[in-house]
Amino acid sequence: NLKERLRNTFAKLQGKRLTASYVEEVLREVRVALLEADVHYKVASSFIKNVKELATGEKILASLTPYQQIIDIVYQEFVKVMGETAVELAPVKGKLTVFEIVGLQGSGKTTHTAKLAHHFQSAGFKVLTVSVDVYRPAAIEQLKILCNNNGLENFDHSGSKPVKIAKKAYDHAKKNGYDILIIDTAGRLHIDDAMMKEALAIKKTAESNEIILVVDSMAGQDAANVAREFNELLNITGSILTKLDSDTRGGAALSVRAISDAPLLFAGTGEHIADMEVFHPDRMAQRILG
Amino acid sequence: KGVFKGDKKGILEKIEMTLLEADMGPQTVVDIMEELKNNAEGLRDYDLLSKQLASQISRILQGSERELSPEKGSIILVMGVNGVGKTTTVAKLAHYLISERKMKVSLAAGDTYRAAAVEQLAQWANKLDIKLYSQQAGADPGSVIFDAVRSFQQRGDSDILIVDTGGRIHTNENLINQFTKIQRVIEKAAGKAADERILIIDGTTGQNALNQIDIFKKNSEPTGLIITKMDGTAKGGILVQSFRKFSIPVLFMGTGERFEDLAPFKITAYLEKIF
Numbered sequence: 001n002l003k004e005r006l007r008n009t010f011a012k013l014q015g016k017r018l019t020a021s022y023v024e025e026v027l028r029e030v031r032v033a034l035l036e037a038d039v040h041y042k043v044a045s046s047f048i049k050n051v052k053e054l055a056t057g058e059k060i061l062a063s064l065t066p067y068q069q070i071i072d073i074v075y076q077e078f079v080k081v082m083g084e085t086a087v088e089l090a091p092v093k094g095k096l097t098v099f100e101i102v103g104l105q106g107s108g109k110t111t112h113t114a115k116l117a118h119h120f121q122s123a124g125f126k127v128l129t130v131s132v133d134v135y136r137p138a139a140i141e142q143l144k145i146l147c148n149n150n151g152l153e154n155f156d157h158s159g160s161k162p163v164k165i166a167k168k169a170y171d172h173a174k175k176n177g178y179d180i181l182i183i184d185t186a187g188r189l190h191i192d193d194a195m196m197k198e199a200l201a202i203k204k205t206a207e208s209n210e211i212i213l214v215v216d217s218m219a220g221q222d223a224a225n226v227a228r229e230f231n232e233l234l235n236i237t238g239s240i241l242t243k244l245d246s247d248t249r250g251g252a253a254l255s256v257r258a259i260s261d262a263p264l265l266f267a268g269t270g271e272h273i274a275d276m277e278v279f280h281p282d283r284m285a286q287r288i289l290g
Numbered sequence: 291k292g293v294f295k296g297d298k299k300g301i302l303e304k305i306e307m308t309l310l311e312a313d314m315g316p317q318t319v320v321d322i323m324e325e326l327k328n329n330a331e332g333l334r335d336y337d338l339l340s341k342q343l344a345s346q347i348s349r350i351l352q353g354s355e356r357e358l359s360p361e362k363g364s365i366i367l368v369m370g371v372n373g374v375g376k377t378t379t380v381a382k383l384a385h386y387l388i389s390e391r392k393m394k395v396s397l398a399a400g401d402t403y404r405a406a407a408v409e410q411l412a413q414w415a416n417k418l419d420i421k422l423y424s425q426q427a428g429a430d431p432g433s434v435i436f437d438a439v440r441s442f443q444q445r446g447d448s449d450i451l452i453v454d455t456g457g458r459i460h461t462n463e464n465l466i467n468q469f470t471k472i473q474r475v476i477e478k479a480a481g482k483a484a485d486e487r488i489l490i491i492d493g494t495t496g497q498n499a500l501n502q503i504d505i506f507k508k509n510s511e512p513t514g515l516i517i518t519k520m521d522g523t524a525k526g527g528i529l530v531q532s533f534r535k536f537s538i539p540v541l542f543m544g545t546g547e548r549f550e551d552l553a554p555f556k557i558t559a560y561l562e563k564i565f
C-alpha cells in the first residue's frame with residue numbers, strides 16, 4: 001500500500017537532505033497508488049500537481065521530518081478535494097423537495113431510492129417514492145416491494161411513459177403535502193442520447209431540485225466519463241457511492257467529486273435498508289490512499 | 291491520429307494514456323509500454339505503433355477466446371457480485387443456446403433474496419417462452435436449486451438448465467459460504483458439479499475485478515467469464531490482467547440490455563474497442 005511504498009522510498013533518503021527530485025520520486029509513488037485505487041489518470045495527475053507545489057516549498061525542504069510532512073500534505077489535499085466535511089442534505093418540512101436518482105445500469109439506484117426514503121422518513125419527513133423505470137423487467141415491482149417491506153410510501157401506477165409518471169407522482173406529492181419525492185429512474189448510458197434527454201425531461205417536468213448520481217464504488221476509469229457527461233447534461237447536485245462494503249479502494253469517488261464538483265452525500269454499505277451512511281471524506285481518504 | 295507523426299514521445303504518451311484509461315492497471319501499462327519501446331525502436335507513426343501494440347496485447351490474450359457449446363443435459367451456474375448483469379445474461383445465454391445451438395433451455399431462479407429477483411427472471415422466461423423453476427421469495431436458494439436440478443433431470447424436456455444466483459460481494463464470507471453450499475447442492479442433486487460455472491464481470495469495473503475473480507476462482511473454478519456493459523465507454527481492460535493472472539477464458543461480451551445483446555468474445559473486436 002501507499003504507506004509501505006513511501007516508507008521504502010524514504011528509506012533510500014537515509015538521513016540526507018530532502019531535495020525536489022526526491023519529492024518527485026515520492027509523488028510518482030503516490031500517483032501509482034491512486035491509479036491502482038481506480039482514480040482517473042487525469043484526476044490523479046492534477047492532484048499530484050497540486051501536492052507538488054505544496055510539497056516543494058521552502059518549509060518542507062528544510063523540515064526535519066519531510067516524510068511525515070509529505071504524507072500529511074497528500075492526505076490533507078485529498079480530504080480538501082473530496083469536500084472537507086461531511087455534507088448533510090437538509091430538505092425543509094412543508095415544502096416539496098424532489099430527488100431524481102440517476103446513474104449507469106446496476107449501480108444501485110433502486111436500492112438507494114429506498115434507503116434515502118428510509119433515511120428521510122426516520123428524520124420525520126413525509127416521503128413518497130416512485131419508479132419511472134418502465135424498461136427493466138420488474139423494476140417498478142422491485143421498488144414497490146422494497147417500500148412495502150420497510151414501511152415506506154410508493155406511488156402506485158401502471159404507466160408506460162416515464163415523464164408522464166413523474167408528472168403524476170409530482171402532482172400527487174404536492175397535493176398530499178409530501179416533503180420529499182424520490183424518483184427512481186432507469187439505468188442509462190451517458191452516451192445514450194435519447195435516455196439522457198429523457199432524464200432531462202423528467203427533471204423539467206417534476207421540477208427536480210436534486211439530481212443524485214449513483215455510482216458503483218467498484219467502477220474504474222470510466223466513472224470519470226460518466227460523471228462528466230451526467231453533470232454536463234443534468235447538473236448533478238450530489239452523488240452516492242454504493243457497494244463500499246466490498247474491498248474496492250473506491251478511487252471513483254475522487255474522480256466523481258473532482259469532475260462533477262458536487263458533494264459525495266452517502267456511502268452504500270450493503271443491501272439492507274439501513275446500510276447507508278453519511279459520506280465521510282477522511283474515511284475515504286484512508287481507503288483510497290491506504 | 292496521423293497528426294502525431296514525428297513526435298514519438300507524444301505518441302507514446304498518448305498510447306500510455308489510452309491503456310490507463312482502458313483499466314489495464316498502472317503496472318500492466320508499464321510492462322506493456324516497456325515491451326513496446328523495445329520492439330518498436332524504429333517506429334514513429336501512431337498507426338504503426340498501435341498495430342504493434344495490438345499484436346502485443348493479442349499475444350497476452352492468446353487462448354482467451356472460448357466458445358460455449360454445452361452437451362445436452364448440462365447445468366450452467368452463473369455467479370458474480372451485485373448488479374453486474376447476471377440475470378440479464380442468463381436470459382441472453384438462453385436465447386443464444388436456443389437460436390445458435392438449437393437447444394431447449396430451462397431456467398432456475400436461484401436468487402430468492404433480492405426484491406423482485408424472481409419476477410425479473412420470470413418475465414425473461416416469459417419473453418423467451420421457456421420454463422422457469424422457481425419458488426416464493428425468501429425460500430432457501432439451496433432447496434430451490436435442488437428441486438430445479440432434480441426436476442430438470444427427471445422431466446428430460448429441456449437440454450440445458452441455467453441457474454441464476456443472487457449478487458454477492460466476494461468479501462462477504464456468509465454469501466461465499468452460501469455459494470459453496472449451492473454448488474454442493476447441485477452436485478448432490480445432479481450427481482455431478484455444474485458443467486459450466488460462469489463468472490460475470492461488469493465491464494465498467496476497475497482493479498477490484500481482479501479481487502472478485504481471485505475469490506470466485508478459489509471458490510468455484512469458473513469455466514469462463516462474461517464481461518458485460520461493453521456497449522458503454524468502458525473498455526474492460528482488466529481482462530488483460532485477468533487472463534495473464536488467472537487464465538480463465540472469456541465466453542462473451544454483453545453489449546446491451548436486450549436478450550440478443552450477447553457477442554462471442556473475439557480478441558480483435560475487443561482490441562478495436564480499446565483503440
Ligand SMILES: Nc1nc2c(ncn2[C@@H]2O[C@H](COP(=O)(O)OP(=O)(O)OP(=O)(O)O)[C@@H](O)[C@H]2O)c(=O)[nH]1
Pocket residue numbers: 103104105106107108109110111112133136139185186187188242243244245267268269270271275372373404457459
Ligand atoms: N452489497 C451491496 N449491494 C448493493 C448496494 N447497493 C445496491 N446493491 C445491490 O446491487 C444490486 C443492484 O442494485 P439496484 O438497486 O437494482 O441497481 P439499479 O441501479 O437500480 O439497477 P438498474 O435499475 O438496473 O440500473 C442489487 O443486488 C442490490 O441489492 C450496496 O451498497 N452494497
Ligand SMILES: Nc1nc2c(ncn2[C@@H]2O[C@H](COP(=O)(O)OP(=O)(O)OP(=O)(O)O)[C@@H](O)[C@H]2O)c(=O)[nH]1
Pocket residue numbers: 105106136187189370371372373374375376377378379401404407455456457458518519520521522543544545546547551
Ligand atoms: N448497457 C448494458 N446494460 C446491461 C448489460 N447487461 C446487463 N445490463 C443492465 O444492468 C442492470 C443490472 O442487470 P441484472 O441482470 O439485474 O444484474 P444482476 O447481476 O442480476 O443483479 P443482482 O441480481 O441484483 O446482483 C440492468 O439494468 C440490465 O439491463 C449490458 O451488457 N449492457
Ligand SMILES: [Mg+2]
Pocket residue numbers: 109110111133139185186187
Ligand atoms: Mg433500478
Ligand SMILES: [Mg+2]
Pocket residue numbers: 376377378401407455456457
Ligand atoms: Mg440478478
